[in-house]
Amino acid sequence: MTDRRQFRDLASPAEAREAIGSLDLTPDPEAVPLDDARGRVLAERIDAALDVPGFDRASVDGYAVRARDTFGADEADPVVLDRIGTVHAGSEPDVEVREGTCAEISTGAVLPPGADAVVMVERTDDTEAGIAIRTSVAPGDRVMVAGADVAAGSRALGPGTLLTPREIGLLSALGVDEVPVRGTPTVGIVSTGDELVRPGGDLHSEAGQIYDVNSYTIAAGVEEAGGEAVLYPHAGDDYDEMERLLVEAADECDLVLSSGSTSASAVDVIYRVIESEGELLLHGVSVKPGKPMLVGRLEDSAYVGLPGYPVSALTIFRTFVAPAIRAAAGLPEPRTATVEGRMAVQERYSEGRTRLMPAGLIEAGGETLVYPVDKGSGATTSLVEADGVVEVDADTDYLAEGETVTVQLFSPDVRAPTLLGVGEDDPALSRLLDGLERPRYLDVGSRQGRRRLRDGVPDVAVVSGPSDRDVDAVDLGGWTREWGLVVPGGNPRDVTGLSDLVDRDLRFVNRSTDSGLRASLDAALDDLAADRDVTARDLADAVDGYDLTVKGFESPARKVLGGAADAGLGLRATADALDCGFVPLGTESVRVLAPPDRTDKPSVAALGRAIDTALDDAVSDLSGFDG
Amino acid sequence: MTDRRQFRDLASPAEAREAIGSLDLTPDPEAVPLDDARGRVLAERIDAALDVPGFDRASVDGYAVRARDTFGADEADPVVLDRIGTVHAGSEPDVEVREGTCAEISTGAVLPPGADAVVMVERTDDTEAGIAIRTSVAPGDRVMVAGADVAAGSRALGPGTLLTPREIGLLSALGVDEVPVRGTPTVGIVSTGDELVRPGGDLHSEAGQIYDVNSYTIAAGVEEAGGEAVLYPHAGDDYDEMERLLVEAADECDLVLSSGSTSASAVDVIYRVIESEGELLLHGVSVKPGKPMLVGRLEDSAYVGLPGYPVSALTIFRTFVAPAIRAAAGLPEPRTATVEGRMAVQERYSEGRTRLMPAGLIEAGGETLVYPVDKGSGATTSLVEADGVVEVDADTDYLAEGETVTVQLFSPDVRAPTLLGVGEDDPALSRLLDGLERPRYLDVGSRQGRRRLRDGVPDVAVVSGPSDRDVDAVDLGGWTREWGLVVPGGNPRDVTGLSDLVDRDLRFVNRSTDSGLRASLDAALDDLAADRDVTARDLADAVDGYDLTVKGFESPARKVLGGAADAGLGLRATADALDCGFVPLGTESVRVLAPPDRTDKPSVAALGRAIDTALDDAVSDLSGFDG
Secondary structure, three states, X not given: OXXXXXXXXXXXXXXHHHHXXXXXXXXXXXXXXXXXXXXXXXXXXXXXXXXXXXOOEEOOOEEXXXXXXXXXXXXXXXXXEEEEEEEOOOOOOOOOXXXXXXXXXXXXXXXXXXXXXXXEHHHEEEEOOEXXXXXXXXXXXXXXXXXXXXXXXXXXXXXXXXXOHHHHHHHHHOOOOEEEEOOOOEEEEEEOOOOEEOOXXXXXXHHOOEEOOHHHHHHHHHHHOOOEEEEOOOOOOOHHHHHHHHHHHHHHOOEEEEEOOOOHHHHHHHHHHHHHXXXXXXXXXXXXXXXXXXXXXXXXXXXXXXXXXXXHHHHHHHHHHHHHHHHHHOOOOOOOOEXXXXXXXXXXXXXXXXXXXXXXXXXXXXXXXXXXXXXXXXXXXXXXXXXXXXXXXXXXXXXXXXXXXXXXXXOOOOOOOOEEEEEOOOHHHHHHHHOOOOEEEEOOHHHHHHHHHHHOOOOEEXXXXXXXXXXXXXXXXXXXXXXXXXXXXXXXXXXXXXXXXXXXXXXXXXXXXXXXXXXXXXXXXXXXXXXXXXXXXXXXXXXXXXXXXEOOOOHHHHHHHOOOOOEEEEEHHHHHHOOOEEEEEEEEEEEEEEOHHHOOOHHHHHHHHHHHHHHHOHHHOOOEEEO | OOOOOOOOOOEOHHHXXXXXXXXXXOOOOEEEEHHHOOOOEEOOOEEOOOOEOOOOEEOOOEEXXXXXXXXXXXXXXXXXXXXXXXXXXXXXXXXXXXOOEEEEEOOOOEOOOOOOEEEEHHHEEEEOOEEEEOOOOOOOOOEEOOOOOEOOOOEEEOOOOEOOHHHHHHHHHOOOOEEEEOOOOEEEEEEOOOOEEOOOOOOOHHHOOEEOOHHHHHHHHHHHOOOEEEEOOOOOOOHHHHHHHHHHHHHHOXXXXXXXXXXXXXXXXXXXXXXXXXXXXXXXXOEEOXXXXXXXXXXXXXXXXXXXXXXXXXXXXXXXXXXXXHHHHOOOOOOOOEEEEEEOOOEEOOOOOEEEEEEEEEEEOOEEEEEEOOOOOOOOOHHHHOOEEEEEOOOOOEEOOOOEEEEEEOOOOOOOOOEEEEEOOOHHHHXXXXXXXXXXXXXXHHHHHHHHHHHOOOOEEEEEOOOOOOOOOEEEEXXXXXXXXXXXXXXXXXXXXXXXXXXOOOEEEEEOOOOHHHHHHHHHHHHHHHHHOOOHHHHHHHOEOOOOEEOOOOHHHHHHHOOOOOEEEEEHHHHHHOOOEEEEEEEEEEEEEEOHHHOOOHHHHHHHHHHHHHHHOHHHOOOEEEO
16 A cells, blocks of 8 residues: 555646646548438538529429410419420420420429419419419419529538437438538447456455446436547556556547546556556546546547546436547537526535536426435445536535526436435335336435425435424325344245244344334334333344345345344335245334425425225235325 | 318317327336446436445555554554565455565455455655554555445436436446446427428429428427438328328327428328327417427327427427427437516517417527517528527517516527627628637628618627618728629620610629619619719619529529529629629728617627728738728
């Protein structure tokens, strides 16, 4: 642990943007086939090389005439002309319209020589004497003259134009089938760190392995920003291998991103490679998260080192790198990249550097509310529990409740969830959520759920188990669930109830105190303590593993399945789903509560209806729903 | 022209939506690799199959300790522990932390057996006696316990979730490398009409051929809506060939779109194919444009027949078909699909059916203004001169100036132009526009330019030539251009001036009266008439082709180049660019005018600066700029 770098001279965010802006990652323009051109950006102006239409064109089905022949014609007194032939769309006229004659013509067909107007078929009659024209027309009527749509030589599309379907349409009309477009910046992604395994690979948790989150996340971000991502094979912390990969990426790409390891030794290796094969422009930015960001050149390519934690990496990528990729691709900042909202709660801050605060969105009362999401930068769940980040200046002490802030969304495609729920986790709830559009649910447990409901942020809280605190809320309905001890299939240790945990040598796994299940367990333990005339704490101390708490509703059962425990606190539904045995201890009611001012919100109403529907179906269901 | 279908029983737009909604174009779900999953939609819920992290994990670099060993330690009175080994990230601990000992540990490494907390390295000293711990810690400090981020069994992502980079991140963390997603609806596009040629093919204008605009435009629209477009070879108006292609497309695709021909006979053929191989649900919708829309089933596929004109086709596609494709793909309506704005002018309407009015956008005075763009549905330029359509109810007589309307953009990627210019076309202007971001310029000529400027819609009007009408505007600068007669290279007919057009047998091509060049020509003709003491009309009548007007500034020169005329009205710059001869008749000043209330608009100011810069560079330029 020698040579550990300290970030003494941190650059400001503005300096970091400037350093990245000074790098050249713009690829050469290229020509692409028209059917691949959507979403690309024109590299140069397109002038029309031909007239559109290329000929005087009938705008309607009817008869091509000499306008002067129709002079004076009207419904009462038609002019009769000799029909001398027909001109179809897509064929060259083989007739000439002379005085007193006309030619049948289809929409889009070439106006035959001699004719200077078209009479629409609805104003004519095909009579024995000839074609009766029941209206008079002027020269040019119902004719689109050559070049009237687009004149050859005129400016069609300017450089920098983003090609959407309509521009593809205009280019089609001009016959352009190879389109000169800005090149796509190629971005090489090198992930480092001995502990990383690509998704799909075998994970050895006991050896501290984790799945590599950043490579695919950043690759998706690169492509969203208009770049082409190139993933390089995973490098460990080995200097030679990392150097070889970084240099290979620099040879092949306009920009190289390294990402992955949070270990100081890996950062040291990257330093040395950049310093020997390129130039380090800055190391360390005065921003939270993202302090350990690197910017430099690697051979002829641009280089940015992203922080290791996924939320930090995506935040820094989105804030500093994606704009540079878009600029190199010629793409504008997406219109949906940010949203404005008002802070739902106060948020204090004073660290003396810019903060990119992860924030979630919620729509309530016709406006967008913003709440901070701070689970620590190591939590990947922050990725989906936040919608973006709020940039808070270094000299801002706090954001006031109600203050308007701008959220830089993680992606232009991110949209605020329709429903924010908090509280207990439960398999029946999970099925209910499946029926809603874009819900967000934070399984913070019943106790936290009640607290957050009081804070006024979420739309609903899902709570279970006993509580000594009331909350002002409307009960949308709920269901009961059977809880107890999940044991191995067949119940090999013959567990019969709570007393066994206290009295016998059984390894137990508990849930945290936030969980409603835990509150139910503690209530049962209180009852047992009263029966035995001891304190509940005495009993708890006698349970091996009472303080061993795990997070998810399935987690104790999975510990049991893995052989790490003889019994775990859980639901009958879980025991059934995982083919475990189950020792029932009681039932508890799960309630879905909404603040009175949110019950009209469509998603809240939809959840209420979903509970009612589930109640109707409950006969065939393990859980007992009660609206 | 027998069997011409009349659209007697037109469906309402709501009935059309319902008919399309009744078709099943939802493909089966599929599994895609994680690195192809961005932009796709989850087909089913993803529950976490593992804990994240999968082990108790050090959150910082430091020392793994037993918390109770640090009790009472502080800066003044550190506790010294024996360093018994090191645990690196990505490797299995080979030490156990017992009383009085500690293990060096890296961020992300597995907490070794016996340890229950980590002390960050900054609060320690490596001394000769051992590791001095200068702080006391509690169990769990600086440790992320297994499952703390994501607990196995918990709900990770719901069905219907659009996968953006952050969801890719969470799936990565869970090790998911094959993602169950909604299928991509395949949409076959069959273009019909004998007159159509695919872009890039040879075009025979004399035979009435035009480039096929709809195929690539609609294909781009399909892909933007989340479908996969399949283009079928172009079918003429031949029944057997069209039937074969439609049936092939129906076999291979979830939805078949036909598009292209506006001819009634082609529509008849399609009718017969749909009626024999499927079912026609509706023919004709009471909407302008788009009346001839067809909806039905073709074998097991859905079928929609789009109108032939490109603007009509894209409008109907965007209004009725794209939502069905998005629904089948599980994608939400993009947030940027519509914008609100206020009508810049009044627009009357009374046709008794819903109108999808093409409309352009302009940003002015901090708000979005909307103006109708009606060039007739046959004009492909409406595609890029409008930004979308406003749906106007059948019973609406007019939209009032200032009324708020919703514009359904042609694409979610469409953005309002930064500058709307109107007026004269000019090669120097075209170069100036190249330097601006997203300008829109309508070459309507000087006369129309002045008129529209008075109407208050555009940001600038570019005018040249004499005018008897003044307009209240700020002159941003301009340049002079030399005009005269463009003749074949070498001037074979030895044209010397305007008199030759009057007195000799020369074929001339003029510009329309909207053009400033034409005004300059007419002024010169007035002078010549005064000299000769005749009327200008007398002289005009003597010029062969005086009334033969063409649209673009290069168009007369191109007629001359093509041998259709001996002289054309044009610019020296055009003659030089096309290697023609040139007979100068005068110079005229091109002025760029802005309404007084728009001069501060950034794009207008930028255009003013661009003129000034061009003035500075004018020494090396053909045109004489004068700011």
